[in-house]
Amino acid sequence: MWRLHQFPLCPFSRAVRFALAEKGVVHELHLAYPWEHGDALSRLNPAMQTPVLENGTVILCDSSAILEYFDETVERPPLLGASAAERAEARRLVAWFTQKFFAEVTAPLLRERMWKRVVSRAAPDGIAIRDANRAAELHLQLVDDLLDENRWLAGPTFGFADIHAAAQISVADYLGGIDWGGHGQAKIWYSALKSRPTFRALLADRMEGIRPPADYDKLDF
Secondary structure, X not given: OXXXXXXXXXXXXXXXXXXXXXXOOOEEEEEOOHHHOOHHHHXXXXXXXXXXXXXXXXXXXXXXXXXXXXXXXXXXXXXXXXXXXXXXXXXXXXXXXXXXXXXXXXXXXXXHHHHHHHHOOOOOOHHHHHHHHHHHHHHHHHHHHHHHHOOEOOEOOOOHHHHHHHHHHHHHHHOOOOOOOOOHHHHHHHHHHHOOHHHHHHHOOOEOOEOOOOOOOOOOO
C-alpha cells in the first residue's frame, strides 16, 4: 500500500491527497513535520519536504511529479487535460498556485499563524498577515476571471489546476486568510469542490493547536 508522509496544513500534501482520492488510489497517511527533521522523512527525501509517497519500492517526491505519475499510471479519470493546449494551461496554473500563490499567501500565513504559534512560540506579524490577505484578494480575482471563460480553471473539465488551487486556498482559508466577499465565481467554484467527497475528507483534518474559522468546512459558507 502507498504511504503518504504529510501534515494537515501542508498544501502540497493536500493536493496529493485530493488527486489520489479522485484516482481511487488506496493509501495511508503518516504524520511528518519537516521541522522535526525525522529520520524517515530525511531518508526518503533529502530536501526534508512533504509530501513524500512511497510503497516500499517506489519513492515519489514533489506534488506535481506525484500527480503526473498517477495520471500516467491510473487511466481514469484523466486530470491533466485532453489536448496539448489544455495541458499547457493546466501546467501554467499549477505553477501559478504552487509558486506565486504559495509565496504570496499560503507561506506567509503558515509562518505567522502556524509556525509562530506551534513551533517558535513567537507573536505573529500583523502587517505580514494583512499583506497576505490583500494578495489573496488579487488571486481570487484571477480565479473569477478564469471562471468567466471556463467551467473549471484550466478549461471544460476538472483537473490538476483545480486540485492545486483548492489545496492552497483551503490552507489559506483554514488560517483565516480568505474573504469570499465580492468573488461570486470563485465562491461557486469552491463550493462545488467542497461538495466532492474526495475533497471533504481534507476539510475534516485539523492541526493540533490551531482552529479554523467556523464556516471553513461548511457548504453554505
